[in-house]
Amino acid sequence: MFNFFNKNKNSDGVMMSPVNGLCIDLSEVPDKVFSERMIGDGVAFIYEDDMICSxxxxxxxxxxxxxxxxxxxxGEIEIIIHIGLDTVELNGEGIKVFVKTDQKVKVGTPLVRIDRNFMKEKSVNLTTPMIITNTGDFKLEFKNTGKEVERSKSxxxxYTKSE
Structure with a gap:
């Protein structure tokens, strides 16, 4: 009768920055898969440190x-963090992963550390998109694009569940 206790806890919420750096609009990513939002909508990051967190x-x-x-x-939201552009070609070199499938994470849990010197030697663009892959299910509001953001704090x- 009353739905006071049956609300979906994750029907709306926020995604925090996974890095310290500049948050940019996806249209600024120099890869059409991301800039044309082929796999979903989101934001990307240009950053100088080596840690990416949940x-x-x-x-x-x-x-x-x-x-x-x-x-x-x-909850119902699905995201993908794509570390850099063309990094698939490195076959895991220069990226240390700290998590595994089915592992529970919290805001700020370390996901990966990149070897920035290795990436520089290989001339890798480390622009890192964070995409919500099931965007059709949610109304999205992007915050802090064009601004410096702080990992796990900004x-x-x-997002709000679409009706």
């Missing part, structure tokens, strides 16, 4: 064999 509480649902991407499910995406 932007939300959830469960790791995918770690790419080549360590270049991590998928997380938080909101970058607010």
């Amino acid at each position: 932007p939300c509480n959830g469960t790791v649902v995918m770690v790419a064999d080549t360590s270049h991407a991590i998928g997380i499910k938080s 909101e970058v995406i607010k």
